[in-house]
Amino acid sequence: MRCPKADKLMSPYIDxxxxxxxxxxLEAHTRECRRCAEKLEALEKMHALFExxxxxxxxxxxxxxxxxxxxxxxxxxxxxPVYLRLAEAALFMxxxxxxxxxxxxxxxxxxxxxxAPLTAAxxxxxxxxxxxxxxxxxxxxxxxxxxxx
Amino acid sequence: xxxxxxxxxxxxxxxEGDSSAFxxxxxxxxxxIYNVCRYILGNVQNAEDAAQxxxxxxxxxxGNFEPRASxxxxxxxxxxxxxxxxxxxxxxxxxxxxSAGGEEYMLEPVSEAPTPERLYESKQTGELLGKALGRLSxxxxxxxxxxxxxGLSYDEIAEVMEISVGTVKSxxxxxxxxxxxHMKFFTEQS
Numbered sequence: 543m544r545c546p547k548a549d550k551l552m553s554p555y556i557d558x559x560x561x562x563x564x565x566x567x568l569e570a571h572t573r574e575c576r577r578c579a580e581k582l583e584a585l586e587k588m589h590a591l592f593e594x595x596x597x598x599x600x601x602x603x604x605x606x607x608x609x610x611x612x613x614x615x616x617x618x619x620x621x622x623p624v625y626l627r628l629a630e631a632a633l634f635m636x637x638x639x640x641x642x643x644x645x646x647x648x649x650x651x652x653x654x655x656x657x658a659p660l661t662a663a664x665x666x667x668x669x670x671x672x673x674x675x676x677x678x679x680x681x682x683x684x685x686x687x688x689x690x691x
Numbered sequence: 692x693x694x695x696x697x698x699x700x701x702x703x704x705x706x707e708g709d710s711s712a713f714x715x716x717x718x719x720x721x722x723x724i725y726n727v728c729r730y731i732l733g734n735v736q737n738a739e740d741a742a743q744x745x746x747x748x749x750x751x752x753x754g755n756f757e758p759r760a761s762x763x764x765x766x767x768x769x770x771x772x773x774x775x776x777x778x779x780x781x782x783x784x785x786x787x788x789x790s791a792g793g794e795e796y797m798l799e800p801v802s803e804a805p806t807p808e809r810l811y812e813s814k815q816t817g818e819l820l821g822k823a824l825g826r827l828s829x830x831x832x833x834x835x836x837x838x839x840x841x842g843l844s845y846d847e848i849a850e851v852m853e854i855s856v857g858t859v860k861s862x863x864x865x866x867x868x869x870x871x872x873h874m875k876f877f878t879e880q881s
Contacts, residue, residue, distance in 0.1 A: 553864040557838060559845050585867055588874075591820055592839035600725035601739055605717050608743050612713065612750050 543571040548578045555582070556589050702762060705753050713750055720763065721746075723841070724770050730836045731774040733825055741777060745770040760850075767841070767851045771833050823873035827866055834862035835870075 548571045554560040555568055572579040704712035724745050729738035748769050749756075756765055824832055830852075837843045837851060848859045 550860075550864070553867055554845075554860055557845070557863070559860075584871055588820075588867060588870060589839065591816060595817070595820075595840060597722070597840070598726045598729045598738075600721040600742065601735070604721055604725065604739065604742070605714075608717055608721075608746050609714060611743065611747060612710070 543567045545571075545575060545578055548572070548575070549581070552578075552582050552585055556585055699758070702756070702758055705762075706756055706758070708753055713746075713753070716749070716762070716766075717746055720766055723763070724766055727767065727770055727836060727841055728774055730824075730840050731771070731829065731833050732777055733821075737777060741770065741773045744773050748773065761847075764843075764847055764850050767837070767843070768853070771837070771851055775829050775833065819874050819877050820870070822877060823870040826873050827869055831862050831866040831869065834859060835866040838863055 548568055551560060551564055551568045555565060560568070568582075572582050701712050701715060705716060721742070725738060725742040728741040728745070729735070732738050732741055745766065749766060752769075756762070824835075827835070834848060834852065837848045838845075843851065845856050845859045849856045852859070854862075
């Protein structure tokens with residue numbers, strides 16, 4: 543076994559997550575390689591330190607605070623449907639109002655816009671009066687006089 | 692690390708949102724969850740907040756818990772993810788407990804009563820180790836703590852952290868190498 547392979551196996555060796563064959567090979571290598579033997583020893587000492595480390599218990603009152611918090615969460619969850627219903631009602635009214643407004647828009651605006659050119663086209667006011675000394679103006683004057691007679 | 696508390700009746704009631712089942716689960720797991728949060732985050736207040744958040748999340752998602760999974764690895768997963776979401780840099784305290792009088796002591800058998808010199812040395816070493824742990828990235832620290840402090844297997848750690856076993860080995864190995872480097876540096880500095 544070479545050092546890079548031995549290096550990779552050191553942590554699993556300490557953690558007992560190594561096969562029997564790998565264990566045998568690693569131990570044989572560390573008997574031959576001083577550098578790897580020193581590193582393995584250092585890792586084993588570190589592991590021993592962790593074994594002496596304390597385990598902390600949850601602080602006093604932890605479960606009381608937690609259960610109170612969970613209880614208020616449950617109550618809050620019960621209230622949500624009411625707000626949801628209000629939100630739904632508001633959304634419904636908004637949709638209806640939008641429909642009414644857009645419906646008015648569709649009914650009233652286009653007709654005046656479309657009919658304006660048509661009525662304007664039919665109106666005699668479009669036409670300017672003919673100049674008096676023009677053939678048209680003379681004709682119109684003669685026609686008016688005839689009607690008056 | 693099979694858990695004898697994975698009672699099918701308890702799990703079923705918990706999944707249905709039974710609050711008494713939740714009470715039992717909190718009572719059974721609060722120390723373990725708090726412990727892992729304490730080591731990952733490094734201080735009392737952050738650990739308490741994270742541990743509380745863990746159980747609240749579990750409560751909210753009880754319907755999503757798969758009965759064939761292990762309850763404690765599921766809880767650990769929520770705890771680790773909650774801790775990894777904490778943005779604050781941890782302030783690391785010593786890894787050794789304090790007695791009521793405020794003195795630090797190791798967890799050793801009574802027959803091996805520590806001398807004052809050994810107590811001092813163990814306190815120093817504990818502080819150095821705690822300091823070195825604080826220098827690790829949260830993911831490396833979480834993997835190492837789940838192994839060294841909580842005693843989970845590589846497969847269990849992979850399940851908790853949702854990574855491959857190869858990545859677990861790699862993270863634990865890197866974490867140990869980095870701690871060695873930091874402790875050497877701190878020792879040389881002092």
